[in-house]
Amino acid sequence: EREWQAAAMEEALRRMKPDVRPEHYAAFVASAVEGQDAESVAKLYGLSRDNLYQIRTRLTAKLRETVAAVLAEMDSPGAPGPLA
Numbered sequence: 001e002r003e004w005q006a007a008a009m010e011e012a013l014r015r016m017k018p019d020v021r022p023e024h025y026a027a028f029v030a031s032a033v034e035g036q037d038a039e040s041v042a043k044l045y046g047l048s049r050d051n052l053y054q055i056r057t058r059l060t061a062k063l064r065e066t067v068a069a070v071l072a073e074m075d076s077p078g079a080p081g082p083l084a
Contacts, residue, residue, distance in 0.1 A: 008074060009033075012066035020059065027052060028059040 013033070017025055027045040030036045031052060042052045 008067050008070045011070045012063055015066055016062060024055045028055055032056050
């Protein structure tokens with residue numbers, strides 16, 4: 001189950017990346033996915049704490065939605081999808 005979730009997360013992040021500004025994507029991954037502390041991430045990427053919070057809020061919602069879509073596709077391997 002963990003490997004299944006990890007594969008879905010990896011695919012979801014891959015799908016999100018082209019739609020997000022590179023510095024916002026990197027800050028989101030560092031902060032929300034890797035768990036680095038907000039102050040360090042904000043400083044590293046030149047963001048205010050409020051801006052980082054907004055990025056995390058927006059991209060967390062997008063990530064949840066994308067992971068759900070990926071898991072649905074993984075549960076229905078016969079269905080046509082973007083990987084087919």
